[in-house]
Amino acid sequence: MNNPTSSRRKLLKQMGLGIGLAASSSLPASAAERAGVTSKTKQLLKTDVLVVGGGPAGIGAALGAARTGVKTLLIESCGFFGGVAAWSLGMPINQMRPERKPRSEIHELVIEKLLAYGEQSIYIGQHQLYCNVDYLKVAVLDALDEVGCKYLVHLSAADAVVEGNRVTGVVVSTKQGLATISAKVVVDCTGDADIAYFAGAETMMETKEPRMPSTLLLGMANVSPEQIRRVNMRKIADAARSKYPLLPKSWRLKPVSNCSHYWINHTGTRDIGQFDMTDPFERSEAECVSRRQALQMTCAMREFGGDELKEIELVATNPRIAVRETRRVKGSYILTEEDAVKGRTFEDVIAWRSGYLDLMGYKFTKMMIHDVPYRSILPEKVDALLTAGRCISATHVSMAAGKSMGNCVATGHAAGLAAAMAAKKGIQPRELKVAQLQDALRKDGVDLKMGGKIQVNVSGDRGV
Numbered sequence: 001m002n003n004p005t006s007s008r009r010k011l012l013k014q015m016g017l018g019i020g021l022a023a024s025s026s027l028p029a030s031a032a033e034r035a036g037v038t039s040k041t042k043q044l045l046k047t048d049v050l051v052v053g054g055g056p057a058g059i060g061a062a063l064g065a066a067r068t069g070v071k072t073l074l075i076e077s078c079g080f081f082g083g084v085a086a087w088s089l090g091m092p093i094n095q096m097r098p099e100r101k102p103r104s105e106i107h108e109l110v111i112e113k114l115l116a117y118g119e120q121s122i123y124i125g126q127h128q129l130y131c132n133v134d135y136l137k138v139a140v141l142d143a144l145d146e147v148g149c150k151y152l153v154h155l156s157a158a159d160a161v162v163e164g165n166r167v168t169g170v171v172v173s174t175k176q177g178l179a180t181i182s183a184k185v186v187v188d189c190t191g192d193a194d195i196a197y198f199a200g201a202e203t204m205m206e207t208k209e210p211r212m213p214s215t216l217l218l219g220m221a222n223v224s225p226e227q228i229r230r231v232n233m234r235k236i237a238d239a240a241r242s243k244y245p246l247l248p249k250s251w252r253l254k255p256v257s258n259c260s261h262y263w264i265n266h267t268g269t270r271d272i273g274q275f276d277m278t279d280p281f282e283r284s285e286a287e288c289v290s291r292r293q294a295l296q297m298t299c300a301m302r303e304f305g306g307d308e309l310k311e312i313e314l315v316a317t318n319p320r321i322a323v324r325e326t327r328r329v330k331g332s333y334i335l336t337e338e339d340a341v342k343g344r345t346f347e348d349v350i351a352w353r354s355g356y357l358d359l360m361g362y363k364f365t366k367m368m369i370h371d372v373p374y375r376s377i378l379p380e381k382v383d384a385l386l387t388a389g390r391c392i393s394a395t396h397v398s399m400a401a402g403k404s405m406g407n408c409v410a411t412g413h414a415a416g417l418a419a420a421m422a423a424k425k426g427i428q429p430r431e432l433k434v435a436q437l438q439d440a441l442r443k444d445g446v447d448l449k450m451g452g453k454i455q456v457n458v459s460g461d462r463g464v
């Protein structure tokens, strides 16, 4: 387990900075000062539910909360919403409509908004949804507008504001300096459990086994499906490795939605080193080395791919490296590998997770649909805070089992609804009657009896 207080202080000391852990009028003056929050700090906004991070989980949470009519604000550090789904240049959004069956009104709202842009924007497979990410970015805005959710991009949460054990808002970093946003309930959808960590909640990060790698995906053009079918990428990589040492073992080109250009997912940093993507130095190193890796892959294809690939060209990379695994919040229940493999069900089910248990080359195994209990999205001890997506309370292996984006939308949906219900009632999320949350989820089209079922044809992927 990480000790957020000591490791963060150590880091800030190393960096010569003076930002504190959490700020509130009840904290000693020095701590509030260190946080940069004074009585003069600008309050940017006040809301009922604040969702931090606009990836799949944040989108689910924002839509889930705002649809109840509760004042909801979604903030995101990038210039658009979608998180890894929008960065990754065409990668399938898995488990959004598994077995082509709707899984909730929230999932369907995003799909409906994409479909509105025509068939070039989306291709729906058996378990996968392939989309052109630039349509996705706008489709998400359309969905947020429809439910009346307020949103701001280019806004990073840099700290939590905490009173006693209750989160009352976040500190954001803006071009005008630090500012605060106050909220009755905050939903941490940062992927990295940033808000929980800033608030002093206990978080977990794998230290014994290798963590899943991070990857900068590539967008490629100037190549035909026939040319792609004729090349053996592993042989190209083997032949080119002495000149281009950062090459992954192999990779595949896959079509973007219904278009004629391609995206490449690959093992990223796996064979380069273990990076702690919450450490600013290591994250910076991983980003920079991955940018070199993407160019080495392109050069290798052009130089060692014969006539078929000599014209292939790199047309895009993610705006930032896509991170698979960092911190997770510790809740009063920690989901396990066994829960995933055996398809465990829970009385306090609020979502389900499906797909494959895929640890990115370290483990790949079938699993069953399994429940997520409410206890796994509630941080222990810290109030007015919920979490969703890849940073919910789960072991390292179980985190990999739940990482498909449709599952992250589902935990986001539940967390957003719970936050809205708690804010409306003026109670803490842990005081909410789970049965009421379950009823609200059912009204939104969620089937809470999926745990224990087996999925078919999960890997029905699209080739060239």
Ligand SMILES: Cc1cc2nc3c(=O)[nH]c(=O)nc-3n(C[C@H](O)[C@H](O)[C@H](O)COP(=O)(O)OP(=O)(O)OC[C@H]3O[C@@H](n4cnc5c(N)ncnc54)[C@H](O)[C@@H]3O)c2cc1C
Residues within 6 Å of the ligand: 052, 053, 054, 055, 056, 057, 058, 075, 076, 077, 078, 082, 083, 084, 085, 091, 092, 093, 094, 095, 155, 156, 157, 158, 189, 190, 191, 192, 194, 214, 215, 265, 322, 323, 324, 388, 389, 390, 391, 402, 403, 404, 405, 406, 408
């Ligand atoms: C390389 C790669 C390939 C993958 N392949 C697939 C696949 O094929 N299919 C699939 O379904 N899943 C895939 N996954 C898994 C999936 O993408 C993730 O599990 C999922 O995106 C997690 O959703 P999330 O919303 O929890 O986090 P993220 O998608 O990471 O989103 C978090 C968001 O929060 C924002 N944020 C972070 N910190 C702050 C802050 N302090 N303030 C404000 N905003 C902040 C980030 O900018 C980001 O937009 C892949 C993941 C990776 C990295």
